[in-house]
Amino acid sequence: MSNAKIEIRHLYKIFGPDPVAMMEKVREGVGKDQMIEEFGHVLGLSDINLKIPEKGIQVVMGLSGSGKSTLIRHINRLIEPTTGDVLVEGENVLEMNEQALRNFRRHRASMVFQKFALLPHRTVMENTVYGLEIQGLAEKEARKQAAHWIDRVGLSGYEENYPQQLSGGMQQRVGLARALATDADILLMDEAFSALDPLIRADMQNILLDLQQELHKTIVFITHDLEEALRIGDQIAILRDGEVVQQGTPQQIILKPKDDYIADFTKDINRGRVIQLKTIMSPVNDLLGPELSGEMMVEDAAQVVTESPSSQARVIDDSGRVIGAVNITNLIRAMARPDIETRLEEL
Amino acid sequence: MNWLTDFPTLGREDLRDFRMAIDRGFKDFTRSYGDNIESFFDPLLYFLIWLEKLLLATPWPVFILAVCGLAWIASRSKSIVIGSAVSFFLIGFLGMWEDTMSTVSIIMVCTIVCIGLGLPIGILMSRSDRTQAVITPVLDVMQTIPSFVYLIPVVMLLGIGKVPGLISVVIYAIPPMIRLTNLGIRLVDREVLEAADAFGASAWQKLIGVQIPLALPNIFAGVNQTIMMSLAMVVIASMIGVTGLGQPVLRAISNQYLAMGLLNGLALVALAIIFDRISQSYGKRLQSHRTGGHDE
Numbered sequence: 334m335s336n337a338k339i340e341i342r343h344l345y346k347i348f349g350p351d352p353v354a355m356m357e358k359v360r361e362g363v364g365k366d367q368m369i370e371e372f373g374h375v376l377g378l379s380d381i382n383l384k385i386p387e388k389g390i391q392v393v394m395g396l397s398g399s400g401k402s403t404l405i406r407h408i409n410r411l412i413e414p415t416t417g418d419v420l421v422e423g424e425n426v427l428e429m430n431e432q433a434l435r436n437f438r439r440h441r442a443s444m445v446f447q448k449f450a451l452l453p454h455r456t457v458m459e460n461t462v463y464g465l466e467i468q469g470l471a472e473k474e475a476r477k478q479a480a481h482w483i484d485r486v487g488l489s490g491y492e493e494n495y496p497q498q499l500s501g502g503m504q505q506r507v508g509l510a511r512a513l514a515t516d517a518d519i520l521l522m523d524e525a526f527s528a529l530d531p532l533i534r535a536d537m538q539n540i541l542l543d544l545q546q547e548l549h550k551t552i553v554f555i556t557h558d559l560e561e562a563l564r565i566g567d568q569i570a571i572l573r574d575g576e577v578v579q580q581g582t583p584q585q586i587i588l589k590p591k592d593d594y595i596a597d598f599t600k601d602i603n604r605g606r607v608i609q610l611k612t613i614m615s616p617v618n619d620l621l622g623p624e625l626s627g628e629m630m631v632e633d634a635a636q637v638v639t640e641s642p643s644s645q646a647r648v649i650d651d652s653g654r655v656i657g658a659v660n661i662t663n664l665i666r667a668m669a670r671p672d673i674e675t676r677l678e679e680l
Numbered sequence: 681m682n683w684l685t686d687f688p689t690l691g692r693e694d695l696r697d698f699r700m701a702i703d704r705g706f707k708d709f710t711r712s713y714g715d716n717i718e719s720f721f722d723p724l725l726y727f728l729i730w731l732e733k734l735l736l737a738t739p740w741p742v743f744i745l746a747v748c749g750l751a752w753i754a755s756r757s758k759s760i761v762i763g764s765a766v767s768f769f770l771i772g773f774l775g776m777w778e779d780t781m782s783t784v785s786i787i788m789v790c791t792i793v794c795i796g797l798g799l800p801i802g803i804l805m806s807r808s809d810r811t812q813a814v815i816t817p818v819l820d821v822m823q824t825i826p827s828f829v830y831l832i833p834v835v836m837l838l839g840i841g842k843v844p845g846l847i848s849v850v851i852y853a854i855p856p857m858i859r860l861t862n863l864g865i866r867l868v869d870r871e872v873l874e875a876a877d878a879f880g881a882s883a884w885q886k887l888i889g890v891q892i893p894l895a896l897p898n899i900f901a902g903v904n905q906t907i908m909m910s911l912a913m914v915v916i917a918s919m920i921g922v923t924g925l926g927q928p929v930l931r932a933i934s935n936q937y938l939a940m941g942l943l944n945g946l947a948l949v950a951l952a953i954i955f956d957r958i959s960q961s962y963g964k965r966l967q968s969h970r971t972g973g974h975d976e
Contacts, residue, residue, distance in 0.1 A: 438880030515879070
């Protein structure tokens with residue numbers, strides 16, 4: 334997870350009749366509000382720098398109008414930036430010619446859309462083979478591969494249905510199957526689950542996480558929902574008014590919000606589901622008690638520890654070595670208090 | 681203050697010269713290129729004559745069965761099939777079979793030409809706003825100029841006969857085909873197009889795989905309108921030598937034969953209704969995927 338699969342550097346996007354001229358103004362320090370009022374241009378994205386790790390899930394979170402959907406469309410260049418670079422495995426997407434870009438979209442990056450964007454005149458099967466058809470794969474082989482993905486997203490038996498005959502959740506499964514079928518190792522998900530109701534959304538998150546355990550794709554996931562971001566993200570970038578306000582792991586975002594804006598966002602979050610034991614454990618002493626993984630969430634640990642007679646537990650790392658200890662007081666404090674400064678310095 | 685009350689006009693002489701110059705110019709054009717243009721349209725003429733002969737040579741029960749078969753395939757509606765059969769039977773029974781076959785053949789050729797020309801023009805128009813801005817006024821002229829007016833140059837150029845008739849019908853009937861193709865493609869959901877882009881579809885793959893299929897209901901409405909308008913124009917085109925149901929109507933007008941005019945007119949109405957119902961119900965069936973039951 335250390336290598337950056339996708340690297341975005343100094344990316345700016347200005348909407349309006351003369352974005353290039355406006356870039357000068359931006360360099361001179363003109364802000365977003367002044368840009369609209371004085372020059373009639375919208376500063377969509379401002380100096381975005383992002384390293385997206387390989388085989389991880391990078392979440393980009395922001396409220397509507399923060400520029401998150403614009404940002405994801407720069408990765409496969411559905412939107413042209415005003416200036417900046419988008420490097421995928423070191424190759425600049427923005428310098429690709431038409432043919433190279435088409436090949437990039439066909440083979441290396443596929444996309445799932447908020448409103449599904451399925452082809453209404455095609456069945457589930459025909460929608461799923463769409464990307465393969467564009468690649469030019471023979472129909473028989475394409476159908477065989479598509480059938481596999483339809484099965485993986487749990488839609489077997491619905492191959493001949495039209496999208497309109499399916500519920501929203503099922504339609505988005507088709508969208509997911511369509512994107513997975515092309516075998517691209519980058520998956521761009523633009524608010525993919527936002528249009529679904531909460532139960533279905535949780536369901537889809539599970540499907541995605543299950544698939545990811547096995548597929549190890551590089552996923553860029555856009556959402557406006559912090560719970561969703563914390564649940565599925567390995568890395569989170571928070572976007573506000575076209576700027577990245579904070580980047581980090583879910584724990585870093587929760588435990589060390591960079592400013593009031595983010596603190597306000599995170600205050601209603603259930604910390605017990607985000608914070609891991611290794612973040613809050615105290616140094617080892619000769620305690621006894623059950624052995625728990627350092628990556629276990631506080632909430633889950635609380636349950637185990639409450640039931641254990643000693644009201645405490647040992648924390649172990651991947652190789653089974655004891656690296657620390659927690660007791661019920663630690664756990665409750667972690668769930669209740671935002672300021673756990675000591676351990677954080679090590680993160 | 682004469683200049684206020686008298687409208688400034690070109691002098692009578694100048695005006696005459698102006699008109700004569702245009703006429704002369706067009707006549708010269710006709711003399712030098714008329715033959716070439718006529719031979720250019722020859723394949724169309726042969727096709728039209730061949731089709732007409734084919735329809736006339738077809739035994740009437742076979743023709744009626746074929747129409748019923750087509751109606752069933754397109755509409756899956758018993759009443760349309762029965763209605764078509766009864767109408768054609770009555771047309772034949774009342775002695776209008778041959779004229780009807782001529783009309784059907786010219787309508788078929790017109791429709792083919794209109795689709796063949798209208799579809800690509802409509803697609804071009806949908807691809808750029810500039811093309812649309814150029815073509816739209818041309819279509820406006822074609823649809824509003826009195827049809828007799830453009831009969832004049834067509835007759836001057838090609839004389840009287842089937843081909844000039846066909847051309848005037850096509851001019852009259854093609855605008856809805858072009859307009860609705862353009863509209864249909866422009867109305868295709870932007871998000872679906874974006875998805876096609878995201879999967880790396882080329883312009884051609886988008887056109888064939890997404891835009892045309894999704895525009896098909898509108899395109900079919902265009903085909904339907906084209907057929908209706910060519911049926912309306914067939915009567916006027918009979919003035920310049922198009923055979924078919926229009927000619928008896930024309931004769932009936934000049935001789936005040938009420939019954940003859942009425943019967944032939946009604947035969948045209950019957951044809952119009954049959955073509956309309958068949959093409960419309962086919963257009964609707966194309967959209968069946970949009971109304972599929974929602975089974976959660």
